[in-house]
Amino acid sequence: MTHTPPIRTFGPKNMPLSRRAMLQAAGAGISLPLLDAMLPTFGRAARAAATASPKRMVAVHIPLGMMPRYFFPGKLEEHAKSGQPAAAPADGGPAAATSPYLDLLRELSGHFTAFNGLSHPGVGGGHAAGMSFLSGATGPGRGTFRNSESLDQFAAGKIGLDTRFPSLVLGVQKNPVAESVLTVSISRAGVGIPAELSPKRLYRSLFVAGTPDEQSATLRRIAAGDSVLDLVAARAKSLDRGIPAADRARLDQYFTSVREVERRLARSLAWEKTAKPKVEYAEPNDPADFTYVIEKSRLMFDLMRLALQTDSTRVITLYVSTFSTIAHVPGVKTDTHGLSHHGNEPEKIAQLQKVESAQMQALAGFLRSLRDVQESDGSLLDHTQVLYGSCLGNAASHLNHNLPIILAGGGYRHAGYLAYDEKKNEPLANLFVSMIQRLGIESDSFATSTGSLRGLEA
Numbered sequence: 001m002t003h004t005p006p007i008r009t010f011g012p013k014n015m016p017l018s019r020r021a022m023l024q025a026a027g028a029g030i031s032l033p034l035l036d037a038m039l040p041t042f043g044r045a046a047r048a049a050a051t052a053s054p055k056r057m058v059a060v061h062i063p064l065g066m067m068p069r070y071f072f073p074g075k076l077e078e079h080a081k082s083g084q085p086a087a088a089p090a091d092g093g094p095a096a097a098t099s100p101y102l103d104l105l106r107e108l109s110g111h112f113t114a115f116n117g118l119s120h121p122g123v124g125g126g127h128a129a130g131m132s133f134l135s136g137a138t139g140p141g142r143g144t145f146r147n148s149e150s151l152d153q154f155a156a157g158k159i160g161l162d163t164r165f166p167s168l169v170l171g172v173q174k175n176p177v178a179e180s181v182l183t184v185s186i187s188r189a190g191v192g193i194p195a196e197l198s199p200k201r202l203y204r205s206l207f208v209a210g211t212p213d214e215q216s217a218t219l220r221r222i223a224a225g226d227s228v229l230d231l232v233a234a235r236a237k238s239l240d241r242g243i244p245a246a247d248r249a250r251l252d253q254y255f256t257s258v259r260e261v262e263r264r265l266a267r268s269l270a271w272e273k274t275a276k277p278k279v280e281y282a283e284p285n286d287p288a289d290f291t292y293v294i295e296k297s298r299l300m301f302d303l304m305r306l307a308l309q310t311d312s313t314r315v316i317t318l319y320v321s322t323f324s325t326i327a328h329v330p331g332v333k334t335d336t337h338g339l340s341h342h343g344n345e346p347e348k349i350a351q352l353q354k355v356e357s358a359q360m361q362a363l364a365g366f367l368r369s370l371r372d373v374q375e376s377d378g379s380l381l382d383h384t385q386v387l388y389g390s391c392l393g394n395a396a397s398h399l400n401h402n403l404p405i406i407l408a409g410g411g412y413r414h415a416g417y418l419a420y421d422e423k424k425n426e427p428l429a430n431l432f433v434s435m436i437q438r439l440g441i442e443s444d445s446f447a448t449s450t451g452s453l454r455g456l457e458a
Helices: 019-026 041-051 076-082 102-108 126-132 151-159 199-207 212-237 245-271 293-309 336-340 346-371 428-438
Strands: 056-061 091-094 112-116 168-172 315-320 384-389 405-409 416-420
Touching: 056 151, 056 293, 102 112, 102 346, 151 315, 151 428, 168 293, 199 293, 293 315, 293 346, 336 346, 346 384, 346 405, 384 428, 405 428
Parallel strands: 056 315, 056 384, 112 416, 168 315
Antiparallel strands: 091 416, 112 405, 384 405
């Protein structure tokens, strides 16, 4: 029998069971499996770390916001008088998370925190602020504006490199709307990343393997893209001599974009030869009528949960736009953008509340689905931070402060509701820093942050 050396330990408390002793005591010449009890304490910790579920992040942006009177906790009568959130503690202290909208998440109490008094300093411009929702870049909508890397793409660069898709960028929108207004995922070069708008295409990219001919064609496209990049980059570099500073900055941005595409091509080549996961979920069809915006967002939420559950990606961004859309919700007869400028007309407010309540119910369904997926060390929701909110604090007047923000999951000790100074808001980027650190990324700043967010406990 092969000699089995003793396992070294660092003191009696860490002394593991001896595998050799067990075999001799049993009087048998068979090998036993390596048991946790045979490992020193530090070995068991290493095994636990190796089998720990990955950390993930989801960001959902709703460009038209939510009515403050129905989102922020407080007396509804006081909200109705001013159209603004009722007064709340200015020190970031917890308060009761009860309001018409937050009550729709009551079943998930303990799994989310709503915030008041957060915004991005230097970010205004009404709807144009959506471009900075995840980046915090100041001055959107101005001619000299240049965006910066968004939270999701920063995270994807750190935690997304072991999955088929470093990140997924998804959208629900009506085609005539200019996508630049809706884009929230921004590359390192400051360029908006186009969103996948089709649930059917998303499903196929995640779970359907192409035929051999389709796979060969894909590989040829990847190779062709690589060669074109080589040619274009070589020609562009010849221009990088004696040009004005402004042009040089544009070229730098271009080269950064080229390098990012090169990395994506290399990853695509490797993953194209890897089998896709199998799921018990039928391939969906895209809703033919865009008024079914709530149904389509629920479909996207289903596919997002599957993508996270199969570890196809660990970072997902979704925007759900109801611009120029009469949502297919009972009692709604007017497009949502028109309703958001309600002028305190009771009929418009009633319709808008129906739309926004339906959106909150769709979010609740998504969070429940994550909570109900159990992993080895908790639920999928425990390991997934879900940020939900808007660039507009009050769409009726295009205000970009006191943003309606929810953070769910992620293993935080959720307070239910945290309120900060409504006149001197905390930087929303402080919340982003807390989220980044919760992902295990060593970073103490992001965009206009001044640190991590006070009151949010991991």
